Amino acid sequence: MSFYVYLIISRNANRYISYVGYSKNVEKRLKLHNCSKGAKFTKGKQWKLVYKKKYSNKILAMQEEYKLKKNYKLRKNIKDKFLLNR
Numbered sequence: 636m637s638f639y640v641y642l643i644i645s646r647n648a649n650r651y652i653s654y655v656g657y658s659k660n661v662e663k664r665l666k667l668h669n670c671s672k673g674a675k676f677t678k679g680k681q682w683k684l685v686y687k688k689k690y691s692n693k694i695l696a697m698q699e700e701y702k703l704k705k706n707y708k709l710r711k712n713i714k715d716k717f718l719l720n721r
Contacts, residue, residue: 636659636692636693637659637689637690637691638657638658638659638689638690638691638692638693638695638696639657639658639659639661639687639688639689639690639696640655640656640657640687640688640690640696640699640700640703641655641656641657641658641661641664641665641684641686641687641688642654642655642684642685642686642687642703642710642713642714643656643665643668643677643682643683643684643685644682644683644685644714644717645677645680645681645682645683646681647680651714651718652680653685653710653713653714654668654674654676654677654682655700655703655704655710656673656674656700657693657696657697657699657700661684661687665682665684668680668682669681669682685713685714685717686713686717
């Protein structure tokens with residue numbers, strides 16, 4: 636079974652904020668975030684998917700999610716790349 640690590644962004648006042656997670660079904664998870672039924676941090680905001688990567692199992696996905704959550708420089712690079720290509 637495949638799992639995905641994803642990064643979503645939302646505009647908050649004059650800046651963009653990001654959230655990193657993992658899921659079996661990224662599209663369904665994004666809908667939950669946008670309906671305020673996702674993580675507490677994501678409630679009340681509109682989110683856009685900017686990055687997802689597939690992993691072969693849950694353990695790998697969770698390890699990579701943790702790394703991406705802690706690597707703010709990489710998160711910023713992914714956000715900036717997305718914002719430049721819009």
